[in-house]
Amino acid sequence: MFQQGLSITVNVLAAVGDTYIAGLLTLLLHTSRTGLRRSDSIINKLIICSINTGALTSLCAIASMLSILLAPETFIYISFFFCMGRLYANSLLATLNVRSLIRKEGSSNVQASGDTGSIPLGAYNTSVFNPPSAISVKIDTRREYVSDEEEQKHSESVRSQMDSS
Template structure:
């Protein structure tokens, strides 16, 4: 009996614990987004809210599935042979979240490359991958017994998760390739691009690694549900990567306006002292203050980089 419980519930239990941990990270990222980017487009706000709600439901269903086996039906070995409805329902939500995040990254690739055929190919692959996942989830409703389910979904399970690893790796690689081309040599802009590159690499590596582990566990452990743990946490990695990429942007209103001391060896310290200005009302002319403002704007949606140097000269006569 202990060996049966361990082989069936060890993977889902570990996956549920990791899911709750990552759900806390998602809540933190969502709160940070709403604090810093309240003026974003409505469609982006709706997407963030939708992902947060779906992740909440996904976490609740994952906890319910573990509670069903280990608390509500504790000691009932017969129930371990069947999948409770909460498991496939949570997987459906996970595939929907993964598909939405993939489409967001594909849209960014389109804006960076301006090549529609690349985006269309990725959309087709992501749609096929999502179709395989939803098909496997629907079959688990018709074949709730684990052994019967495994016999019917064996080919689609392997193909779907291999395709998942390929799609995630290809999207991350393409995104990194075009982000590198957008480097300008400016420290502030390149630091933002480097963070986006890091998130893109981590996203593709982590989600692809999870997909590979699902296939390996599914093939090597036919009487074990260890692969379910990696299925449960994968959607959380998609949501975290999406929210982190949004929070990487420069916050509105944080552009610093400073007057540099010199540009190309020419001093620009022409700003008169305020105290001198107040005590010299009898003078007929004052040196005009020069204010040099340098702004760097990065549009995360299209990843367009706009750099500009504005010089404003203010003069006054007494």
């Protein structure tokens, strides 16, 4: 009887913990949206990834809990319980694998997507011990060609403003 209560407690805590973590992570990611199309699409992919990994482990924990509650004299729950460890390992590996895909998407060419306001992920090395090796700055300029008369009028108006102040 004690072992059954312990198993139920472990399964309930696993199901509640997995659901809580997936829900909280989804809520935090949802509230951190910026309004920029490119960063919001990355956040949406992170939300989907967290829901998928959290839902799978939660469902297995819930199935284990239900099987021990509905059929306490059988060992059906053990099959779900043993699968949970493998699912946690697969969730970890899936999360590690998806990082490179999201990083590639975040550091892709900004001009290709047409959204110039987002910040690419993984493009900045923030470590104090490994500073970036090169920094490049691009300044877009625009030249306007005006006639000599317009330029003379502009310079006279600027001079008159400076003299009056």
